[in-house]
Amino acid sequence: MEILITLDALKNREGEKILRFPPDTLVTKEAKIYAAKNHIDIYIGDEKLTQPVYLNGKPGERAVISVIGEDKVGIIAGISKVFAQYNINILDITQTAIEGLFTMITVVDIAKSKVSFEDLKNKLSECGAQLGVRVDAQREEVFHYMHRI
Amino acid sequence: MKLTRDEIIETIRMVQSENLDIRTVTLGISLRDCAANTVSETADKIYTKLVTVGKNLVSTARQLEMEYGIPIINKRISVTPIAMVAESCKETDYAPIAKAMDRAAKQLGIDFIGGFSALVQKGFTKGDMNLLNSIPDALSVTERVCCSVNVATSKAGINMDAVRAMGKIIKKTASLTADEDGLGCAKLVVFANAPEDNPFMAGAFHGPGEPEATINVGISGPGVVNTVIRRLPKEADIGEVSETIKKMAFKITRVGELIGREAARRLGVPFGIIDLSLAPTPAVGDSIANILEAIGLERCGAPGTTATLALLNDAVKKGGAMATSYVGGLSGAFIPVSEDAGMIRAVMDGALSLEKLEAMTCVCSVGLDMIAVPGDTTEETISAIIADEMALGVINKKTTAVRIIPAPGKKTGDFVEFGGLLGRAPVMPVNTFDPSVFVRRGGQIPPPIQSMTN
Numbered sequence: 001m002e003i004l005i006t007l008d009a010l011k012n013r014e015g016e017k018i019l020r021f022p023p024d025t026l027v028t029k030e031a032k033i034y035a036a037k038n039h040i041d042i043y044i045g046d047e048k049l050t051q052p053v054y055l056n057g058k059p060g061e062r063a064v065i066s067v068i069g070e071d072k073v074g075i076i077a078g079i080s081k082v083f084a085q086y087n088i089n090i091l092d093i094t095q096t097a098i099e100g101l102f103t104m105i106t107v108v109d110i111a112k113s114k115v116s117f118e119d120l121k122n123k124l125s126e127c128g129a130q131l132g133v134r135v136d137a138q139r140e141e142v143f144h145y146m147h148r149i
Numbered sequence: 150m151k152l153t154r155d156e157i158i159e160t161i162r163m164v165q166s167e168n169l170d171i172r173t174v175t176l177g178i179s180l181r182d183c184a185a186n187t188v189s190e191t192a193d194k195i196y197t198k199l200v201t202v203g204k205n206l207v208s209t210a211r212q213l214e215m216e217y218g219i220p221i222i223n224k225r226i227s228v229t230p231i232a233m234v235a236e237s238c239k240e241t242d243y244a245p246i247a248k249a250m251d252r253a254a255k256q257l258g259i260d261f262i263g264g265f266s267a268l269v270q271k272g273f274t275k276g277d278m279n280l281l282n283s284i285p286d287a288l289s290v291t292e293r294v295c296c297s298v299n300v301a302t303s304k305a306g307i308n309m310d311a312v313r314a315m316g317k318i319i320k321k322t323a324s325l326t327a328d329e330d331g332l333g334c335a336k337l338v339v340f341a342n343a344p345e346d347n348p349f350m351a352g353a354f355h356g357p358g359e360p361e362a363t364i365n366v367g368i369s370g371p372g373v374v375n376t377v378i379r380r381l382p383k384e385a386d387i388g389e390v391s392e393t394i395k396k397m398a399f400k401i402t403r404v405g406e407l408i409g410r411e412a413a414r415r416l417g418v419p420f421g422i423i424d425l426s427l428a429p430t431p432a433v434g435d436s437i438a439n440i441l442e443a444i445g446l447e448r449c450g451a452p453g454t455t456a457t458l459a460l461l462n463d464a465v466k467k468g469g470a471m472a473t474s475y476v477g478g479l480s481g482a483f484i485p486v487s488e489d490a491g492m493i494r495a496v497m498d499g500a501l502s503l504e505k506l507e508a509m510t511c512v513c514s515v516g517l518d519m520i521a522v523p524g525d526t527t528e529e530t531i532s533a534i535i536a537d538e539m540a541l542g543v544i545n546k547k548t549t550a551v552r553i554i555p556a557p558g559k560k561t562g563d564f565v566e567f568g569g570l571l572g573r574a575p576v577m578p579v580n581t582f583d584p585s586v587f588v589r590r591g592g593q594i595p596p597p598i599q600s601m602t603n
Binding site: 064142 | 151152154156157158159160161212215216217218219360361362400403404406407413414416417418419
């Protein structure tokens with residue numbers, strides 16, 4: 001009789017997407033995480049085991065784009081064009097140019113983006129290089145994690 | 150809640166100009182199912198398991214770096230102490246296992262793999278003895294394998310036979326890697342109270358109480374702390390200094406928490422711990438010594454160094470403890486000499502001695518770390534230095550360690566060059582009075598009265 005279902009019990013039944021165990025069986029944390037990652041449904045008796053909850057949730061759908069460099073005409077126009085091209089919606093935008101140093105912070109919605117995050121980042125960098133500014137794209141969570149409890 | 154522009158700019162500045170990064174994402178892998186009757190069979194099983202379980206580590210870490218814009222400097226693997234895994238082999242030379250680990254590390258693109266280790270605080274089994282005997286060869290024929298030996302705990306006392314053996318092993322390792330200034334010794338650490346979930350090298354191993362696999366994260370960020378302290382006015386009260394460090398430690402640790410959780414989720418393994426350590430790099434400004442100097446010392450090593458370091462270490466823990474749910478590993482400021490430009494300068498200026506470093510290790514993690522000493526330092530003296538450091542750990546119930554390089558052919562004032570994260574170290578003078586009668590006595594220093602906590 002198996003009292004504890006560990007990772008090994010799951011690996012031994014590789015290939016099965018639905019696993020059933022008798023009522024009152026305990027499933028370890030490692031096994032739950034492995035099952036969630038490999039899309040395996042575990043049933044204890046008739047009850048389906050819930051997936052582990054992650055505090056950081058799913059990767060968000062918002063990103064922060066920062067542009068830093070020497071001020072000149074056309075920076076916002078150039079960067080916005082990339083957004084429009086890939087179906088990325090601007091949610092918030094602020095910019096300042098103090099003593100010739102230009103900084104722009106944009107929060108964008110990437111849920112309906114036509115390209116992957118990596119491709120978007122590369123396109124923005126290319127565009128930045130043409131404009132002579134540094135462009136970075138980061139998922140918004142990193143800022144929330146750092147500054148909000 | 151909406152983010153403010155200043156918060157966003159602060160984060161970007163921390164990464165771009167103050168060297169904020171994640172020092173390491175370390176995947177711990179249990180190798181307990183790799184035991185076999187022969188070394189070659191064990192080595193094959195280990196290689197296969199490592200390249201299977203670790204195959205997505207580097208790509209996942211790169212993906213996280215790209216998406217969150219936080220550099221992850223090292224991707225590492227820690228494994229079950231090899232002395233336990235190889236115990237059932239009939240051969241006595243375990244170097245082929247180290248070679249298999251090295252091959253796997255290169256195949257996966259891992260920077261370091263830790264766990265060529267033994268836990269011998271109370272005595273040796275066959276596997277422990279064979280592992281210790283194999284260390285010098287293993288470290289001279291591999292590049293990325295790291296080795297650690299736990300010779301003392303607060304509960305067991307100090308195994309002086311092991312301490313004596315380590316003096317000999319360190320000298321032998323230095324001589325086998327003499328053409329690289331004794332580089333092998335930079336990958337060899339002797340511990341008291343070694344933690345089982347440490348993500349940092351050279352001491353990382355996947356302890357016997359750990360799960361099948363786990364993600365542990367080591368944070369960094371001395372540059373960030375240094376900058377905020379330098380911005381404080383000189384008259385700021387010491388409580389203000391502590392408060393400033395705490396706030397910054399919180400922010401640094403949160404980034405580690407995010408990366409750790411996300412890496413664990415994407416790899417499908419449990420998230421283990423965050424190691425709340427300020428790990429310096431040889432980059433200018435990314436230095437623990439510079440932080441102590443910013444608090445108000447002319448040079449690191451001046452009187453007041455131990456007190457400022459104690460303040461720093463405590464504030465980092467207090468800030469970090471709230472930022473993460475699982476604290477583990479070494480969790481304290483590191484003071485490796487060769488990896489910290491400020492420490493190197495302090496040694497060269499004559500401000501920082503081996504004895505002061507020993508005092509500093511009482512109030513921080515980890516111990517005498519990355520210290521080069523003259524090549525003619527005797528093995529008994531090295532053993533005695535280890536014994537002193539182990540005593541600090543055992544009595545104070547903390548982790549201490551020794552990573553010392555008796556640089557072949559070098560004398561006080563010369564330099565050894567390792568490159569990369571390991572940096573360069575000035576050769577420091579060592580007290581030359583002879584401790585050999587003490588060291589040769591051997592046996593076990595009994596557990597201290599503090600160990601009787603039940």
